[in-house]
Each structure stands twice: as structure tokens, then as C-alpha cells.
Amino acid sequence: MGRLRQISKRVAQAIPVVVGVVIISFVLTRALPGDPAVYFAGATADEKSIAEVRANLGLDKPLPTQFLYYVRDLATGDLGRSLSTGQPVTEDLARRLPASLELTLCALLLSCLVAIPLGVLAATRPNSWVDHLCRVLVTTGVSMPTFFTGILLIYVFYYLLGLAPSPLGRLDFIYIDPPSVTGFFLIDSILAGDWETFLGALKQLVLPAVTLALFTLAPIARMTRAAMLSALSSDFIRTARAAGLTWRTILFGYALRNAMLPVITTLGMVFSFTLGANVLVEKVFAWPGIGSYAVEALVASDYAAVQGFVLAMALLFVALNLVIDILYTLIDPRIGFAD
Amino acid sequence: MLLSVKDLKVVFRTRRGPVEAVRGIDLHVEAGETLGIVGESGSGKSVTSYALLRILDAGGSIRAGDIVYGGIDLRHAPERQMADIRGREISMIFQNPRSALNPIRKVGHQIEDVLRRHNRATRGTARAKAIEAMEAVKIRDAAKRYDAYPFELSGGMCQRIVIALALACDPRLLIADEPTTGLDITTQKAVMDLVSQLIRERGMSAIVITHDLGLAAQYCDRIAVMKDGEVVETGRSVDVFTAPRHAYTRRLVDATPRDGASIRSLLPAEVRTPELTHTPSPEPLLRVQDLVKTFEGKSGPVHAVKGVSFTVHDGETVGLVGESGCGKSTTSSMVVRLLDPTSGHIMFAGEDLAKTPAKAFARDPRRASIQMVFQDATDSLNPRHSAERSIEEPLRRLAKLSSRARIDRVRELADLVGLPRHLLDRFPHQLSGGQKARVGIARAIAVNPRFLILDEPTAALDVSIQAVVLNLLADLRAKLGMSYLFVSHDLHVVRLLCDRVVVMRDGEVVEAGTAEEVMEHPSHPYTAELIAAAPRPPVRHQAA
Numbered sequence: 001m002g003r004l005r006q007i008s009k010r011v012a013q014a015i016p017v018v019v020g021v022v023i024i025s026f027v028l029t030r031a032l033p034g035d036p037a038v039y040f041a042g043a044t045a046d047e048k049s050i051a052e053v054r055a056n057l058g059l060d061k062p063l064p065t066q067f068l069y070y071v072r073d074l075a076t077g078d079l080g081r082s083l084s085t086g087q088p089v090t091e092d093l094a095r096r097l098p099a100s101l102e103l104t105l106c107a108l109l110l111s112c113l114v115a116i117p118l119g120v121l122a123a124t125r126p127n128s129w130v131d132h133l134c135r136v137l138v139t140t141g142v143s144m145p146t147f148f149t150g151i152l153l154i155y156v157f158y159y160l161l162g163l164a165p166s167p168l169g170r171l172d173f174i175y176i177d178p179p180s181v182t183g184f185f186l187i188d189s190i191l192a193g194d195w196e197t198f199l200g201a202l203k204q205l206v207l208p209a210v211t212l213a214l215f216t217l218a219p220i221a222r223m224t225r226a227a228m229l230s231a232l233s234s235d236f237i238r239t240a241r242a243a244g245l246t247w248r249t250i251l252f253g254y255a256l257r258n259a260m261l262p263v264i265t266t267l268g269m270v271f272s273f274t275l276g277a278n279v280l281v282e283k284v285f286a287w288p289g290i291g292s293y294a295v296e297a298l299v300a301s302d303y304a305a306v307q308g309f310v311l312a313m314a315l316l317f318v319a320l321n322l323v324i325d326i327l328y329t330l331i332d333p334r335i336g337f338a339d
Numbered sequence: 340m341l342l343s344v345k346d347l348k349v350v351f352r353t354r355r356g357p358v359e360a361v362r363g364i365d366l367h368v369e370a371g372e373t374l375g376i377v378g379e380s381g382s383g384k385s386v387t388s389y390a391l392l393r394i395l396d397a398g399g400s401i402r403a404g405d406i407v408y409g410g411i412d413l414r415h416a417p418e419r420q421m422a423d424i425r426g427r428e429i430s431m432i433f434q435n436p437r438s439a440l441n442p443i444r445k446v447g448h449q450i451e452d453v454l455r456r457h458n459r460a461t462r463g464t465a466r467a468k469a470i471e472a473m474e475a476v477k478i479r480d481a482a483k484r485y486d487a488y489p490f491e492l493s494g495g496m497c498q499r500i501v502i503a504l505a506l507a508c509d510p511r512l513l514i515a516d517e518p519t520t521g522l523d524i525t526t527q528k529a530v531m532d533l534v535s536q537l538i539r540e541r542g543m544s545a546i547v548i549t550h551d552l553g554l555a556a557q558y559c560d561r562i563a564v565m566k567d568g569e570v571v572e573t574g575r576s577v578d579v580f581t582a583p584r585h586a587y588t589r590r591l592v593d594a595t596p597r598d599g600a601s602i603r604s605l606l607p608a609e610v611r612t613p614e615l616t617h618t619p620s621p622e623p624l625l626r627v628q629d630l631v632k633t634f635e636g637k638s639g640p641v642h643a644v645k646g647v648s649f650t651v652h653d654g655e656t657v658g659l660v661g662e663s664g665c666g667k668s669t670t671s672s673m674v675v676r677l678l679d680p681t682s683g684h685i686m687f688a689g690e691d692l693a694k695t696p697a698k699a700f701a702r703d704p705r706r707a708s709i710q711m712v713f714q715d716a717t718d719s720l721n722p723r724h725s726a727e728r729s730i731e732e733p734l735r736r737l738a739k740l741s742s743r744a745r746i747d748r749v750r751e752l753a754d755l756v757g758l759p760r761h762l763l764d765r766f767p768h769q770l771s772g773g774q775k776a777r778v779g780i781a782r783a784i785a786v787n788p789r790f791l792i793l794d795e796p797t798a799a800l801d802v803s804i805q806a807v808v809l810n811l812l813a814d815l816r817a818k819l820g821m822s823y824l825f826v827s828h829d830l831h832v833v834r835l836l837c838d839r840v841v842v843m844r845d846g847e848v849v850e851a852g853t854a855e856e857v858m859e860h861p862s863h864p865y866t867a868e869l870i871a872a873a874p875r876p877p878v879r880h881q882a883a
Contacts, residue, residue, distance in 0.1 A: 126397075233396075233397075234438065235433060235435060235438040235439045236438065236439055236440055236441045236442070238389075238394060238433065238439070239431075239433060239439045239440065239441075239501065239504070240441070240452075241392075241394045241425065242392055242394055242425055242426065242430060242431040242433075242505075243425060243426035243430060243431075243452075243453045243456070243504060243505070244422045244423060244424070244425035244426030244427060244430075244453070244456055244457060245422075245426070245452055245453065245456050246422065246456065247422075249452065249456070253444075253452070254441050254444070257443060257444075258441070258442070258443060331443065332442075332443050333443060333488045333490075334442065334443070334488070334490050
């Protein structure tokens, strides 16, 4: 009961953030250079047709009036219509956000599965060859730009070895999109019991996910190593050793759980920047994600789409921080939710 | 013989090459016997105990020697066998009990981990057995405490949990590594009494490692005194304390505060000089009246100090004594004007200092007249400032001196506190504990304060250095005519330096009087309890 109230309090604290994001995204998109009326009126338009387009888009009204319209629409869940795709922004986001999330989450999962054991291994043998090998591996991963790693992987696994499918989107054209429930193709195809589509989607996902994972290995592995080193040198580890507990229990039951807090903090940060920064990977793999959508919208001064994107990201990060806070309290009893 | 150690050598790899922490020591423990290992920091006493269990920190290794426990060669036993021995045959309790427990695991589960590791319990019986183990160390409401996390328990309670954890599998040898460091004096007594009672009841052997010779003498059958990685003397506790054979042991015995000792008698006989007299005047210098401090806590207001009044006369030293949480530190912070009182007066030389907010007091001309010596000499010095810079700092802000005059003053201060001048260029990490304490004192007296607040200035120091620092403070008082407020938890130490004593408990003054009066005839039961809790080493009948 108390916890539920604390969670709702945390959610309430996020409201000013969201309001701020709404205002700032509205003002910033309009402060950007570029005139959508000119862009959409086309190359052969004259003064009159541009003015016509401007009036159609409602851009001839004063800014405060435009803002009021925007907020009114927002209240009804209407994010406006994207000018470049011609679709309602909500529909675009609903289709593209899951694509990005699926890619990012799979990449992070993969990254954790490799980076955390690597970090633990490096921490148990500091300055050994294992430690140095880990360091070289993760530094290489983070040093190479994602578009380069992506192209390299495509060259090797698609062009040379022919193991990977053609890097064109989420699903090869021979498959039909699974009925949309969550928007995650992997989950939707399982829900539909369509294992063939599942495998197809998985094959498409592997290369971009690996590309992103390689890039995110470094912060997670390095943080795991540092947190494990400090946990392993704590007094309570000596107590556990003196009590004869097995190395396994000490390493995983005692040290790793204590080391998880900084790792989770890092994970949250890595997730935020990956979701924003995976536009390069999306471009290389023709992934219909939210990053490429936002960039295209920004280039076209597509106000509604840009605002929708920024708002969606803001809400996502608020939710992410909430999840991380809840994870904290689950792991560490010392952290009260109120703090 | 339960345990025998022969010619044990332990070496640590460091950046500057190998360092011998233990240099060939011989020890033995008979069945049912309690051995005390006494030494100051860096003597290798803790390293010895870690070596016995082979739980040395990274970089440490046993270079030579034999460790035989009940016929088993512990030095060469395979790791698997060693892990079986740890916690079941030989177990250990540690200093700083709160950090010795896993902070994010319920204490009951931590005891269960040990029980199940050594097959003393199954999944089904573990809970009951863990509660049993907690009851064995006299934890009330053990079933309720089972679900607590270490941060929810007091230091004394955490140490009981650590003891329960160590004794859960009925080991035959218990190693206690500074088991009472970081605990209050009454808790210290309760914990030591409990440990010695359990040892007797179960017929166990024990090794008690401590820096406190008095504590060891009271609770151990035999004592081994260690210095610089070697055992310099072993013998029956009474003999070691009353008739020390080795010069170092004699110095340790001398430096241990005890009944009837004077401040000079703590020093080695060959450097004792006549005590300088100081004569307090009847004029009050500081008068604290109805001082109150209430903090706004999450679960309501916390009354840290509830109306405290006391007086310090000109030239007088007053001891402010109490256990952690009694409000003595809050009181001293208010008097030194780092913290604003909720209400009350701090009359200093006729003016009410409480009227000036703590924030503004740093620029107040009266700032120079009240200074403070902090508890931890290491933490209270800027690690990137040399000793000279640290001592100079208050002069820059509070005294109008040319840079030439400042340098002369710093040198003069160094001479005054007995800090060799060539150490002035050094940084805190290049100085010993005693030298850092001297820097802290020099900094405090740099601006010629009339009143000095000493916040447990010797709590982190070894006894031999404590003796030197206490004498230095006594000399400075006589030479410079300063008044002290000496904040401490240790009545024995307070008595050595103080004319009068104020005893605090739960934010209130429970007793005040001359040091003699309070120590000999305590009128409040709490004061009597505090005095009784201090370790009572055997008295040396004949001064050697």
C-alpha cells in the first residue's frame, strides 16, 4: 500500500517534466530554420500557393494560438498528422517505436549477457591476461562507429558467408507481418504461434542487435568490473570467506548482488543513449525505427512528427527512470522509495 | 595443543616491492585457552589471524612457517578442506560489525547461509536453527530480528549477529579481530562479556586480537605482544601487565590509561618531565545556557540536544562525556559555531555567540578565539595540502600577517607542537598518525584561540601516541593559557586531562562535577555504569 502510494507520487513528480517537454519541443521546432509551407508547396510554388499551404497547415495563426490548438489536440490523444508520411503521428509512432525498442532491448540483453560475465571474470583476476583481453575487446567495440561495425558485419555474414539475410528491415518480403499485438515482431509471432515468422524476424534482428551490443559492451563491462572489485574488497566478503562459504556463493550471492546497483544505473544511461543514437544502425540495416523517422521529420520541418517523437521519448525516459528506481528498492533495502 | 604456529612469515607484494608484515612468529593455543594478541596498528596482528585462515587480502602470501591445527597442516591443506574448516572448526569475528555483514541480505539469511554450507541445517530446518543461533547470543525477539537488515540494527546488535554467525556451527577455535572497535564502551563490555561467557560454556579456545592491553589483560589467559611483525613478549596476562619484561611492553602498559595514573606517567619513564601546572580562574569564559537542538527528521522531529547548560572557566578544561548519540558532538558543533542552536545561549567572554548565525560566524572577528581539533586527523586535513599549507590556512584568513611573518609563525607553531620542521613540506599521506594529529593541533592554535574544542582528538590513535598527544595538549594549555572543552567517550582519558566533567545521555546532562568527584563517587547510575564498563586491567603494585 505504502509502496503503491510512493510510486504514484513518483509518477506525479514526472508531470512537470512532461509539461516542460511539451512546451520546449513546441517552441524549439518553430525556432528551427526552415519553413514547412515552402517545403510542402513544392519547387514550382509561387507566393500565393505558399500562403495557401500555410493557411491550410494553420501556420498563419500567432504562436500562442497554435500552441493552444496543439495542447487541445494533445489532450484528446491526437498528435497531429505527419506531413511527410501523411499518416497520423500516433500511428507512425505506434508502428516505429516498437521496432526501435525491440532492437535496443535485444541489443542490451545480448550486451548484458556478454558484458556482465566478462566484468565479473575480469574483477576476479585483476591485471591478469583475462582482464587485459576484456579491456581490449570492449575498447575495440566502443571505438568503432556503429555504422562501420554494421557494414563490416553485413560484408562478412551476408556478402561473404551468406549466413545472414539481406539487411532490409524487420522481415524479409516472403513473410507477412505478424498480427500486431505488442508491435514486437518476436513476441507477436510467438503469440500467433507462427514459428517460421519468428525465425525470420530473429534472423533479421541478429546483425543490427550485435552491432549495437558491441557498442554498448564497454560501459557495462567496465562498470561491472569496477563495482565487483569494490564489492569483493568489502569487509562482508571477508566475513563470508571466514565462514567458509563457497566461492560461488560469495561471488554471485554476495558480491554480484551488491555490485548490481551501479551496473543498473549504467544500464539505464546506456539504454537512453542507445535508443537515441541507434539512428545510424537503423539507416544501415533499413530498420523502420523511430530514430530514422525523427531525422527525416526534422529535415522536412515536419512539426507534428518531431513534437510527437520528442514527447514519446520523454515519456519513455520517465518510465525508464521509474523502473530503475523500483529495481533499486528491490535490490537494496536501504534505499527508501521516498528519497 | 589445539593450534601451533611456528616461524610464520607473511609477505605482501606492493608497488615498492615486497613488504614483510609478519616476520617469523611462534604462537600456540591450548584447548580451552584464550590467547590475546596485543599490538599497535601495523604490528601484523590482524594479518597473522588472516594467515591462519588463509584469507589474506590480494597480494599477501605466507612465505614460510607451519600452522598446525588439530593435526591438520593449514598452510598446505587443499582449498576445499580449508573452506570446510573455516566457519566449522575455526571461525572469526571482526571489527566494525556493521560493515562485516552483507548490507543487502537479511541477517537471518546470512546465518542460514553458513548453517547450510556446513550441513548443519536443511532448507526446512534452517530458519529455526538460525533463530536458535541468534538466541544463543542473547538476542531478544530473535524471530523478529531474523528479517532485519544490518542497517536496521545497532552496532552492538550487528556484532551479536556476527558472533551468532561465527558460532552457528560450534567451532572449536574463535578468532576475534578487534571485536569491540567502533562500539560504545557499555556495548563493548556487553559484547566481551558475552564472548567470554560463550567461550567458557562451550569449552572453546579463542584468540582475541586487540590494541587495548587493558581489555586483553581482563579477558585473556595469556597475552602475546606484537611489534613490527614480531612477538616481543608472551606470558600470563597478569604477568605481562604487572611485570612486563620487554621495553616495548612496558611502554604499552605505561601508556594505557588506568585508575590512579597521572598524565605524565603514560609516557616512557626516560622522557617524563615535570608536569606544568595550570591554574583555572574563577571567571567564567564560556557559559552555555539551555542549549536546544532539534532536527527535522523524516518521522518527526529529532531532539538531539534538550536544554544543556554548563560553564567553562578561564583556563579550565571541561570534559564532555557520553556514548554515541548522546548529543555531545551536536553540542560541541553548536559551541564552535558550525551549527545553529534551535534555542539557548552561548555566552562567550560576556557576549552571546548564538545571536550570530553559524554562516556569518566564519567572518566574525571572534572566530579566531574559538577553534577546534577534529576527531580524525587524516580526514580533517586536505590531502592535497602540505602540512605547512594546512597550518597556514587559518592565518591567511584570520590574521593580518605578511607572508614572511606567516612562514615564521608556522615554524614557531611546528616547534610548539613538536613537529620537526623538515616535515612541513610533506602531505598528509606521508605523515604518521601522531604527526597528523600535531598538524591538526598546530592549525587550531595558529590564531591564538582562547578556547579550544577537542573532539575525541585521540580516538583514532594508538595508545602510545595518545599518551604523547594528551601530554602535548596539557603542556600547550599551561604555556598558552587556553581553556579546553574535551569531548570524549572514554572516562579514563577525560580524567587525565580535565578539571571538571559533564556527563551527557540522550541529549541531557545527567551529571556534572569535578573529575575526581565524578569518577570516585558518581551520583548518577549511568555514570557509574560508564565507569564500570571500562576495562579494568590488573594494577601494578610496585612501580618498576
